Amino acid sequence: MEKWFAKPGSGHQEPLSKLRIGIPRVLNIWSTHQFWIELFTALGIGKGGLVFSSETSEQQYRDFGQGRGTVDCCYPVKCMAGHYGELLYGQKRKIDILFSPMIYSLPSFLQGYVKDSLACPRVMSAPENIKAGFLREQDLFAELGIQYVAPMVSLGEPQLAAKQLFEAFASVIPGLTRHQINHSVDRAYAALANFDHQLRSKSREILAECAASGTPCLLVLGRAYHMDPGIGHEIETELQAQGYPVLWGQYLPTDEDILDWLFGAEIADGIIGSPLDISDVWRSSYSANTNEILWAAKFAARMPWIACVVRLSSYECGMDQPTYTPVQAVTECSGTLFFSFQDLDSTKPAGSVKIRVETIAYYLERYAKQIVQRKMARLSPQSPMPCLVNELTQVVAASAATEPNC
């Protein structure tokens, strides 16, 4: 196991409060940033001591990452070279440490209902892959006096993660104790859970507003890093500009009342064992992100106000390919509209994105109310969410009187 941990390198002797740590804003950092921020805060990083690279852009890659690629890989991993380069030689104030965790597994609300909660293998190995590009001609880290710290971290297993982080930081933080790291890791998990809770609550609020106003919404199904404008091309922003609220697949509400309402009948019929069970649609449930995408598709298929699902995936994504068909089938069998933007890479074809977004808006305008009405009819009228459902029932009754069936 030792070989997986970063080598001690030069080793800084200064306290953490005096160091600057750079973290590439890439891949699963997009869903775990609150963990890392709180971890380093609890360990005593100084003000301004933690710096994230900027969002992905062509300029960033041209200026800092070009020529640093090592193996042909998917687009989000390829972009990491620009982030590494920006942190290494694009800072006004030099960083002391480049911290790029090899995230092996992820915390997930589906843990216990799925086979595992692993990160994509390319995500796990990406730091090693990208680092090699900066060692090719000479060791740029050594030349710039920057320590490279890239521990394997099993974020899906808190006790193991604490052990891994202790071993990784022993060479970075003088006098670090196991008690300190355990305490800091606990705080980091709490911060991540709190952030997650806030976003899920926000999604619930959006659904309540949709019910109150009779406005359908869209669900974007992608990976967390598709929020990066250079990776996801801000497609969700374009959709929102059409006047429809947008929910993000990773942050759907998981409150008991909503889940009972959506999945209760299937549990009673013995089709699934829990609202979080995805074994009916996805048996190979090893990947945390993939599991959550499948679950979100199930949620969207049942939630009346989600009238449309928009799937995003990146160029050469081997993880997403096997899920295209099940995700589309789960969504469409409920009558929910489904559109996808696949193979996203550095080209942002603004014209064609605009046309496709306008097409989605046209379909929503034409069919959304009927979709909501039909989905509503399948759910129990004895709703555990009476405030939402009463509002929706009035909206549906009003629209049924004026709209033709599609």
Ligand code: SF4
């Ligand atoms: S999920 Fe797909 S795009 Fe993302 S890192 Fe893995 S292979 Fe690459």
